[in-house]
Amino acid sequence: MKHHAWRLATGLTAAASALAVGVAAIPASASDDEYKVLVVGETLGFRHSHIDETTEAVIAIGEERGFTVDVWDSRQPELTLTSTPFTSAEDLAQYATIVFASPVDGTNNQDPARPRLLNDSELTALQGYIRDGGGYVGLHAATDTMHAVPWYSQLSGGSARFASHPAQQTATMRVESPAHPSTEMLPAEWTRFDEWYNFTSNPREDVHVLITLDESTYNPGRDAMGADHPIAWCHNFEGGRSWYEGAGHVDSSYSDPVFLAHLTGGIEWTAGKVSGGGDCVTFKEVDGIVTSLSTGSNRAEKLGGDVADYLDRAEAAADAGDHAGAIKVLKQAKGKAHGLQDDTLVEKIADLIEWQQALV
Numbered sequence: 001m002k003h004h005a006w007r008l009a010t011g012l013t014a015a016a017s018a019l020a021v022g023v024a025a026i027p028a029s030a031s032d033d034e035y036k037v038l039v040v041g042e043t044l045g046f047r048h049s050h051i052d053e054t055t056e057a058v059i060a061i062g063e064e065r066g067f068t069v070d071v072w073d074s075r076q077p078e079l080t081l082t083s084t085p086f087t088s089a090e091d092l093a094q095y096a097t098i099v100f101a102s103p104v105d106g107t108n109n110q111d112p113a114r115p116r117l118l119n120d121s122e123l124t125a126l127q128g129y130i131r132d133g134g135g136y137v138g139l140h141a142a143t144d145t146m147h148a149v150p151w152y153s154q155l156s157g158g159s160a161r162f163a164s165h166p167a168q169q170t171a172t173m174r175v176e177s178p179a180h181p182s183t184e185m186l187p188a189e190w191t192r193f194d195e196w197y198n199f200t201s202n203p204r205e206d207v208h209v210l211i212t213l214d215e216s217t218y219n220p221g222r223d224a225m226g227a228d229h230p231i232a233w234c235h236n237f238e239g240g241r242s243w244y245e246g247a248g249h250v251d252s253s254y255s256d257p258v259f260l261a262h263l264t265g266g267i268e269w270t271a272g273k274v275s276g277g278g279d280c281v282t283f284k285e286v287d288g289i290v291t292s293l294s295t296g297s298n299r300a301e302k303l304g305g306d307v308a309d310y311l312d313r314a315e316a317a318a319d320a321g322d323h324a325g326a327i328k329v330l331k332q333a334k335g336k337a338h339g340l341q342d343d344t345l346v347e348k349i350a351d352l353i354e355w356q357q358a359l360v
Contacts, residue, residue, distance in 0.1 A: 041073030045106025089128025096271035097135025130240035135270030158206025166221030179277030179358035182265030195249035198223035278355025
């Protein structure tokens with residue numbers, strides 16, 4: 001497993017500064033395993049002004065970090081591909097990850113007949129790509145597209161969809177998973193001016209929450225989510241990797257070295273180039289593996305039941321803030337899991353332990 005210790009590289013800071021003044025960033029040396037990233041900025045509804053800045057920022061990050069970028073966005077004619085890249089899973093496989101940069105399509109009325117960002121065949125290509133191990137990065141209004149496609153909602157974050165936002169204002173975010181490659185460079189309390197989304201549901205049960213919003217530090221408006229307001233998260237989904245950040249509405253995000261470093265971590269994690277901090281594993285994900293292995297014999301059923309019990313106890317301890325207690329129980333679960341003879345299960349429990357260790 002590749003572990004990655006991010007630092008705010010001089011080159012990336014220079015790239016951010018260069019973007020701010022509108023000149024090309026000076027690329028650092030490309031890595032030996034150069035790869036490709038697709039940026040999707042195509043819109044059928046409201047268009048966010050940050051899309052152009054996001055595109056240029058990802059291109060600059062790629063020059064710094066060793067990947068090239070294709071763009072699908074008819075409003076950026078000098079950069080865009082001439083036709084949809086969502087032709088088949090095999091064609092999409094050329095990309096290590098795909099960045100959805102607020103591609104709003106106006107489907108929030110839930111009308112299945114309304115044209116959406118991806119038609120049926122394009123959606124099938126994306127589904128196949130994710131199931132073959134592809135990566136997905138969702139930025140800001142990536143949760144405000146394809147509302148009538150439940151699968152996409154699950155990909156972008158446990159069915160949490162954009163509901164509303166108050167006026168743009170300064171708020172404080174709190175980092176909840178500090179050892180992930182996209183958060184390890186962030187302060188524990190991160191104060192920013194942005195447009196803060198409220199979501200249709202709390203995604204916590206389905207995703208690994210990276211950052212929450214402290215609603216006591218701003219006015220969240222009519223759809224306030226309360227004391228638990230996730231704003232950034234990630235998860236392993238149907239064989240692929242998904243990462244979402246709800247901030248990033250304001251154009252200045254894409255010349256902010258801290259935000260760019262955060263985004264870089266999300267891109268590289270979904271591309272499978274870095275790992276750490278528990279790799280976005282959730283208790284629900286591991287429970288699903290245990291359930292699938294707990295059939296076929298009385299022994300498997302007994303072992304699976306024991307592991308599931310340990311996981312429930314560990315999750316309860318983690319939810320109560322007793323991370324040392326959660327680690328202790330998870331180590332017991334890991335020991336028992338060896339009896340089910342499944343390497344993936346053992347590795348996933350180790351990821352849960354790594355996640356909890358960062359919180360002690």
